[in-house]
Amino acid sequence: MRELSRFVVVAAATLAVGGCHGGPARAAKPWAGPTPVTSLVHACGDFRSCEAACQAGQGFACTFAGRYPEFGHGVPLDLPRALSLYERGCALGDPGGCYNVAVLLERGQGAPRDLGRAAALYRQVCRAGSQTACAAAERISAGSGVSP
DSSP states (O other), X not given: OHHHHHHHHHHHHHHTTOOSSSSOOOOOOOOOOOOOXXXXXXXXXXXXXHHHHHHTTOHHHHHHHHHHHHHTSXXXXXXXXXXXXXXXXXXXXXXXXXXXXXXXXXXXXXXXXXXXXXXXXXXXXXXXXXXXXXXXXXXXXXXXXXXX
């Protein structure tokens, strides 16, 4: 349940950035909070659609595509692939992608554990308005380790 909850929060954060139906991505806005789960279900439609939009340079789509291999939804579980998609989303300006990279690096999933980079990414997402990311950055800075 914790993983699903994290997915819903992160996916909701990415919805503020742009769509993946081929339309132009909107400018990033401060994250206002969760979006109803029903809005998340059809954000891209499927993995291939999200991956194609990601290749076209839509950061949100990269982040949303990453959840498929991270959780094994319709594609094999593949944490390095998920991390790569999240990193691309982050590089394209999607705070949800940055948050997901931080989570995986904090846990050492998909890549070796890197608390310094995870904390830096959490701080970046914190500046975009995510209180969850602020708390995670503070937790790492305080030395309390991996997220619960």
